[in-house]
Amino acid sequence: MLSRRQMLASAAALGATSGISPVFASSDFKLDQFIAELKELVSIDSKTGHEEGVNKIISIFEKRFRSIGWTVSLHPCPGRGNALVATSKPDQSKYDVVLCAHADTVQPVGYAQKYPFTLKGSIAHGAGVGDDKSSLLAVWWICKSLPKSVTDKLNVAVLINPGEETSNPATLKFFEEQGKKTPLALVYEPGRGEVKGGGFVKVRKGSTRLNIKFHGRAAHSGNNPQDGRNAIYAMALAIPQITAIQKKYPGATINGNVTKGGTAVNTIAAEAEVTFDFRFTNDATRDKVVAEVRAMCEKGFMDGVKSELVINRLGTALPETERSRKLMAVVDKAAAQIGQPKPQWLAVGGASDGNKLAAQGAAVVCAMGVVSGNLHDPEKEWTDLSTARPRIELSLKVLELLASKK
Ligand SMILES: [Zn+2]
Structure with missing residues (x-):
């Protein structure tokens, strides 16, 4: 447990390294308060699907946003909990910009107690502290600090x-x-800890599972193997051919990671299947690859074995577009204006809510949150609280610039 005195000591140490922004006076950001609020969030188990815990987190923010006069609505998502929408104006049918974060974590129920919040210098540990609790909290601090001229x-x-x-x-x-409802979205996944000072994300690959089932014919592999059609053999032929498609599309990856097949060693395998993890940097590439795989499956890989492509859900990429580049330029300009280093924009493999918002046509930038790392490792996950204030200030400046353009 961290005492209030220890928290204040850490806060003082961090405050000494922070600059003063013209939009966010030093007195506005109270690190000790930010730490106490983060500690509270980390103490609540909110594993995906643990609706009770997730809703506790949601209700904390519901109260906070109501307290500053924002319009709040809850949207029940059975199996997950309540989604929250808070808007600075009463109109919830159309937005100018979205700030998006998430209340759930991957950490199992009980880990809030097993891996509690700890703080050493500016580095906080704890289950879910980086993904996404510190960034979720940063969104609140951004919103409550927005000047009236922006809202x-x-x-x-x-x-x-x-x-x-x-x-x-x-x-x-x-x-x-x-x-x-929005042309623009800033997504508060954690700032990327693999880059010094924290990276930002411009591209997140989309992913789609390509499941191919092979239907051959069974036969005794000693008595009449000539009558059988070996589905595993066809699958083995298909795997390198399908994997090779990735060479034509920069940034695409296709990996056959799970296979099944056969029933007994003395039986020619009538059935087999392979599931590929397919990732892509834009949805046009996705569609082209899916069409190629479908055509190959229709043609077949071996006489007498049918191949069937099954796709349950087409994922979507968070692509770099002309409009997202404009939003990146606003972030770059904001950083320059408040004396922060030029943001480093990364293309990464994992998806976020940014992919879903981009799929609806929003220009999206991601990883706007507090710089964190070792995500999903309950013991090592960290968030660097010395980056909380600069990241909050950066977003405030971004929103100020967006307002000035309107
Ligand atoms: Zn996340």
């Missing part, structure tokens, strides 16, 4: 997803509806 011009919408780590039909529907 008069912009309808800022906060979306809190109760189930980011594993989507379900309800959360997907929520994002389908909300994504259509």
Whole structure:
């Protein structure tokens, strides 16, 4: 347990390294308060699907956003909990910009106690502290610090997803509806800890599972092997051919990671299947690859064995577009204006809610949150609280610039 005295000592140490921004006076950011609030969030188990815990987190933010006069609505997502929408104006049908974060974590129930919040210098540990609790909290601090000059011009919408780590039909529907309402989205996944000072994300690959089932014919492999058609053999031929498609599409990866097949060693295998993890940097590439795989399956890989492509859900990429480049330029300009280093923009493999918002046409930048790392490792996950204030200040400046353009 961290005493209040220890917290204040850490706060003082961090305060000494922070600069003063013209939009966010030093007196506005109270690190000791930020730490206490983060500690509270980390103490609540909010594993994806643990609705009780997730809703506790949601209700904390519901109260906070109501307390500053924002319009709040809750959107039940059965199996995940309540999604929250908070807008700076009463109108929830159309937004100027979305700030998005999530309340769930991958850490099992009980880990809040097993891996509690700890702080050493500026580095905080604890289950879910980096993904996404410190960044979720940063969104609140950004919003409550927004000057009236910004909220008069912009309808800022906060979306809190109760189930980011594993989507379900309800959360997907929520994002389908909300994504259509905004031209711009800033996503508060943690700033990328692999880059010194913390990276930002411009591209997140989309992913789709390509499952191919092979239907051959069984026969005794001693008595009449000539009558059989070996589905495993066909699958083995298919795997390198399908994997090779990735060479034609920069940034695409296709990996056959799970296979099944056969029933007994003395039986020619009538059935087999392989599932490929397919990732892509834009949806046009996705469609081309899927069409190629489908054509190959229709043609077949071996006489007498049918191949059938099954896709349950087409994922979507968070692509770099002309409009997202404009949003990146606003972030770059904001950083320059408040004396922060030029943001480093990364293309990464994992998806976020940014992918879902981009699928509805929003220009998206991601990893706007507090710089963190070792995500999903309950023992080592960290968030660097010395980056909380600069990241909050950066977003405030971004929103100020967006307001000035309106
Ligand atoms: Zn996350």
